[in-house]
Amino acid sequence: MSSKIIKTVFIAGSAIMVTAFAASAASIENKDSSAHTLSVTEDGVKNEIIIGANEIVTICQSGCFITMPNGDRAALSGGESVQIVDGAAIIN
């Protein structure tokens, strides 16, 4: 009986911890068959990231700007999921 309660308490505790520290980031998925290079500005630093075909990367803990392969830009607040189709972004 007690071990059950201990287990429940343990599980609840870890669940709370996990949710507390789950950071909200944006995920970018490349749906194309070729790799794309994105320019990402996060925390005031401009970076180029390469996303392989059908790869999903997680970026943007706290807001960022990205430039898509087709030249379109987008601002993300974190928490979005972006899909790249034919070099263009679909933001959800």
Place this chain on the structure above:
Amino acid sequence: MHLFRRLISVVLLVFVATFATAQEVGEEDVKAVETITQKIEQYAKQVEAARDSDQRLVELGVEIEALEKELFNRGVKLSPRLPQIKLRLDQIGPVPEEGQGEEPKSVVDERQKLVEERGRINQLLGILEEQSIRTNQLTDTISEARRQLFTDALSRRYDITEAFSTELFTDVGDSITSLTNRIHSWWQFTWRFKSQNALLGLGGVIALTLLALLGLRKIFSGWIYRDPNMVDPSYLTRLTTASWYTILPTALTWLFFLLTYLVMSFLGVLRDDIGQILSTIFVCAAIIILVWRLTEAIFAPKLKQWRLIDVSDHAARPLKTFVVLMVVVSTADVLVTQINSIIGTSVPVTIVKSLFTAIAVGLLLISIAFLKPFDRYLDDQSLVKVAWPRTIKWLLCFAGAGLIISALSGYIGFSRFVAQQIVVTGAVIATMYLGIRTARAISEESAFVETSLGKKFLHNSRLTESGVDQLGLIVGFAVTALVLAVGLPLLALMWGFQWLDIERFVISAFTEIQIGSISLSISSILIGVVLFSLGLLLTRYFKSWLDGNILSRSRMDPGARSSITTAVGYIGVAIAGLFGVTAAGIELSQLALIAGALSLGIGFGLQNIVSNFVSGLILLAERPFKAGDIVEAGGFTGVVKVVKVRATEIETFDKKTLVLPNSEMINSAVINWMHKTALGRVSVAVGVSYDSDAQAVHDLLIEIAKDHPRVLANPEPFVDFYNFGDSALEFELRAYIADVGFSVGVKTELRIAIHQRFKEQGIEIPFPQRDVNLKVVGDSVSQVLGNAAQAAPTVIKTGKTPNLDD
């Protein structure tokens, strides 16, 4: 940079002029972006101007952060339009090549407009992106400037001898006059115009506080009363009482201060400067009261049995006094600084004040270092005072001496900073220490059960005493975790870390730890563990639901039921494990790689276990026996209790549990008495005298079997006359019973019946018989017989059965 800014302004102006008529992304957005750009430019100037003022820099930092958020929001608002435009452009299609026919003008116009809008949005987003880089640079500049200010303040050296000049006295005099003037004028004003309000408000607050005091006394006096006659209260009791002793009166005074301040400012009695001074006085007083109550609670100079820390009687009072004094000095320093900043700073006053604080704290630290706070009994009579552990003593000494020396050598800013840090850090560490002591006290064996919370648990839940005790362990652990989770970041904050840094550190600690090329994440491991545990729980519930609700109604035999639930359990564990492993961030392909590499080792090392596990699966599937069957295996006979992962548990009839590895059950012969049917045969052997009528005995045995209620009529019982034995005609009665579990009882009953009926019928069950032939050499037979008769009264069997009645 300037050139860039100008360029942006020009571009923005052109936008406003050209695209004023645009529909979706209009003037408003352009203007907003322009405003943001201008604001950032202003902030950049302000940051440069505010390089001397830490407070202003902090404010600017906050404002810039807010602006950065606004900037992002603006960008996020603009972004979704681009995919829409792209979609529409795709729908319209590319410009037709020459000779493919003309497009309608509306299409051309729309395309033109869309392309222009797309360009505009991209340009705006580009500007925002540049500005986000700029804000980050500004934030960096601010922290750099603050760091510089801080280092300057710490490393700046003042001339102390110059501070003690006539200027000091005139400055002090001026300050006091200025302060009294301010207070006087404020008092005059208040008295003349708002005296009624003020008196009423203050009276109300005092009355309210008194009322609260009386009420609280009535309710809580038992909680905070430390009975001097009580003998040896437990640590938890001491701690709870000490907490209430500290918290309740402190909270009441704080409430009084807060109410007074609120009422006075609500009534408009407080002027700006007076309000600031008063609030600082209140805060300082509140801190002093808290520390005073806390030290009294911890050191309890007069109530030895209520003391929370094991220091001796003679050290408790000085310790308490020193700590309170230290806090009084530090808060006084804060108060004087606040007053100084309101009525105008004077360098000599600042220097002397900081010097005084640093030296006072330093001396107090050294005094504490030289206390001998512990008692040790050498024997029953003689008692020795023991000093602090050497490290603590010298640490305190060095800190105190360092403070005094640095202050005297002119590093006022540094010594004041260190003095404050020592006091505040000391307070936090002391509180954390108490918290951890509490946790330890709660986790001690049967300590939690004694508390009121534990008692409540014991009464209101189904927990047993040991369960509540284990709960105490968890509570203790949780308290420790809480103390560390609050205390460590607080310490880090006080030592100059930024909240954002701490947050980032914690998040990165929980999301990504790099060890070489391997990256681990505590959060995902935790998620994995949680998922696995949830999966196990779900499996358990599903199993009990399946067994209780579905299988019990299907009239399956218990063995099959247990097989099915066990199999379901295995599948559940496997699924939960897969989920857990995947959620923990371990890719299954990696796992396969590892498994492949290790399979040889595992193959050898875990050979037995794997073979037992597989055997267990085969047993569950094939079911040569099931739970409840009576089996003979490994030289034992017993009832199968459960088929487990590795071994089968068999309970022998003398209630021993036999744990037989599953592979053994597969590889060697197992006799199952109850396979398919529980039908069993019992056989009872009996021998009768050669004088008996064999046919009559046969019939009688059959009759006896048929008379027994448990013996089946079909298959019929039969009698096997199998041997002419040495002493008897040997028969065996074989009878079938429906449940082999009763065989022992049935056999016994049959034997009783046979004995009884044979006796009634006069059928004799003979003892073992031997014919003994004497070969006499030399002496006469009668002589030998005579000697033997004299030596012992021997019955000489002569082939005739002895009569039992003789």
